[in-house]
Amino acid sequence: MTPPSSSSTAANTEQITVLDTRIEELVAPFCHQVEQLAEIPGIASIGAAELIAEIGVDMTRFPTAAHLVSWAKFAPAVHESAGTKKQKKRPKGNPWLAATLGNAAGAQTRARTFLGARYRRIARRRGKGKAMVAVGNSILTIAWHLLSDPDSRFHDLGADYYETRINAERRARNLASALQAVTGQKIIIQGGKAIIVEPEAA
Template structure:
């Protein structure tokens, strides 16, 4: 006789919670249906966001969950955090609605149901000072990228005039390149006079530089070159302003970094490495690992760790030896990711357990490697029915 299925109910983890469906113009907020008008909408204006916070406070709400939609969530997050709410910023992949049932009201109610039963996890967000430094660094990186594009457009304008300066000097943004470009924009057209601006460190002679500066000097290309040079100088000043702002922000931080100093949100180093995107995927079904990797994660802290790992090839310590050993048995990209994973665990222990890194040296690595080889030989000998005897 078939056994009747047991009626299992989800446990209520957050009884006093709210959920917000974030939008560009309007935000929909859902609370427990026992309250009057459990779903309300608020515009994205600041006064309405303050009304939202007041309404949630009047209902005794303690936990608020919302999707990380674009940048629209940032003002809500900051206002609610300042009011003392425990704000969960959740990934949109974890709150996907049933196909065919999609609306703002249903979305906020669905997020509320998930949050009530503790089925959502909040994303990691550092403290305010760290967030300030991160924003400034990303702004600077954006300006550097824009400046590189202006260099490409300057190079395009010179190529259209058949100015082959890039073929005789390695970097047109260097001292010689900038002097020549500024002289061209100022009206100088004589290749010999322009070649006199060559720095003594340039390997190509002045004669070769002069030959590269024979061009057609068409008006439209000169106009483009002049505008791009002005844009380059403007971005150079903006980058310097970003450097000053970053320096001022760093003076208020005990330890600078992309992640800050508080990693209490992560229960273990495994959770921290998973957030970085450095942990191996755990796509398993039917006891077998599924093909393909996990979701693509773009994390600046992970990128920095990977860069450090790629430079570990020439390191003379324990980490360098570990990285070189990985390179002998796996692809370069996999070895870099594995070494970055090792560095991430060290960072986690440093910030959470205050465990300083102690260099173990090449001798320790060789001893561990030999011990692993011995254990592997013992397992293989037992499997074949032999007994391994030390010489």
């Protein structure tokens, strides 16, 4: 294979410089939104610009984050027949948006972040493909919230979120159910505390 000549390399470099400059000009009016989105793990400034190019910055077009996720075709596709739910093949959406989300999700496979923990948790149970879609779903949800509120900033829940909060809450509910079965009293978990609900007077 013939290596590229120095003239073609210089021409390519010049073209890349021109394109980079043009992209910076187009993104400049949205520098605040780029800063917001760039804080999402795996996105950075380039990914933020790509997200803005594909979904825009006006989230009033999407009443909720779920609407954005559905529009992007990153919602789980479920078919229900005769009371039985079956996973359907996810329909194809915007390929450029999918590539940006896929790259961001791929960067989280080993990361010590909430998104990284989410990827590994789902990959163990349902496979890498579904884990990638789930993380892409989460990134779009985060992006919707950030773009909906100019004052909001990204805050990572942490890699131990599932262990310290979700699993702890699940164990608490299980223990409350067991205690309820033994005592006959109605027990609920509220604010991390077990509360005995007194029966209403007849």
